[in-house]
Amino acid sequence: MRSVGAARAATAGVWLLLTICPLALGEWRLAQLAQIMSYGIFAMSLAFVWGQTGLLCFGQAIFFGTGAYAMALITKGLLPALGDGPAMGLLAATVLPGLGALLAGMLMFRGRGLSGAYFAIVTLAAAVIAERAASHWDFIGGFNGLLDVPPLRYGFGRGRVELLATTPVYYAMLGAAGAVYGLLLWLERSPVGTALRAVRDNEQRTAYFGFDIAAYKSFSLALSGAVAGLAGGLFVTQFGFVSPALIGVPLSTEVLIWTALGGREVLLAAFLGALGVRSAESALSKALGDYWLLGLGLSFIASVVIFPRGLLGGLLSLPLPRRMVGGGDPRPSRART
């Protein structure tokens, strides 16, 4: 049971470390960490739909990109009917991809739906379509995308203040990441999460137990899409631009790599995978040039072959919820008498 305690301690330690980062890091590094926090949230969205539900999505960036475009359009005031508030922006960035994912999920999973590899290939094709469509749609900036997206703001109307100082921005991003983590972890450990893992491990058997497989899968995809969209919305406030590259295959691939390297079955491992790879990339990619992506690809293969649970998955894997410990129902069965 020692390792179980270790996972809890490590999880708490990671969040504690992230909380005290502003004390230890310089301005520039902290700003950078705040920026890649949106990638971390994005990776958690994939870890949920893939690691918990078993849906290998090759088009996760579709949701991220949709959220990013929604946020950019609204905060730049291009959709006057919706105002230009950041709250409305983030709401749209979350709801729009979430609803899109729900619809797509219901279309794909109802009846004898798509599963396994077919889902992967269909989402890959969808990512290509999304990228092509975005780069030829002039309203959202076409090939160049949208530039000069304002940063996070708070307050209303003319009294609105832009959130520019590094430390508050960092805590805003960390707060968002923590909230997403809390929500997804709670779901994962609730009976719903158990059902999702049952779907992942054996779809047919779960269906025989009377669970509505399509509904569970659609729900998982929708939630994951909403979280990815939120990540995209936060991304644009940090980087200030959105382009078709954010909605297509390359970013979908990257998030897959972060999640797989960190650990697909553990939310925090995927989150740290994204943070780790992005930090390493900003530190090394200039020195390594084209070799960086080559090395990343090779280490991805190695991790899939040698560590299917990711580099951190084992370390950070939390113990099962208490209701599931021990063999079945601990209460004496009444049915037997």
Place this chain on the structure above:
Amino acid sequence: MAAVLLIALDAANFTLALLLVTLGLVIIFGLMNVINMAHGELFLLGAYTVVLVERRGGSFWVALLLAPLALAVAGLLIEELVIRHVYRRFIDTILATWGLSISLKQAVIVVFGPTAQQVENPLPQTVTILTTLYPGYRLFIMAVAVLLALGTFFLFYRTRLGLVARAVIANRPMAASLGLNTRRMDRMTFAFGAALAGLAGAVMAPLMSVDPQMGVGFLIPAFLSILVGGTGSLLGTVLGTTLIASAGTVVASVWTQIAAQLVVFGLAIVVIRLFPRGLTGGRRG
């Protein structure tokens, strides 16, 4: 009339080129139950073999012979180093080969740079078909593809080796317990599929701008062809490829290339949703 004939010829040309890529993919999938996401990059390596040979002063025809051989060797290596470790983990084969796809593409960028390379057309003559002038090299590609497809069919349905392969596809444990060496079949299958992809890349090189992104451009249509046609038989693959490639060519000729891609991918997704076993798999099954 001439325009229609031209579109028909172009459609046939694209169909046959796509068929070369798809055949390797479907054989690997059928026999080994491996979704080879790196197949586009094997195609890419075939094309770059031509670039390399021509840089060294070799002729195109030498390269055309060398490409499938080189790719067969590459296929053996890949099977040994990566694929065989993930056989029993179906989803992980997708990930591992996707990683392979990234790495191979990036390796090509490291060696040749990201810019497009040109390969000279080895048969610049045009041929008159009815009333239309058509490039001779495209006819050559069609001939190669037809021959290879027929050769593959012959191999699978008329030889002992093909019988063994089909036995492994139908029931692997049974084939193994009857004493067939499934391990050797896997190796040969992957090498054969890689060689087909390599040859396709080499033969297509003079028609395309040879750049590191060309693999993905063939991978997705190839996968969609397989899923649309059904994974059960090679004939389903031919049907799927014909549909995807012809639809693409026709839409592109009346509209734009981009529109063609959007329409074809979108329609393919709908077909796959309605017929999860492919058009030849029947609605029930």
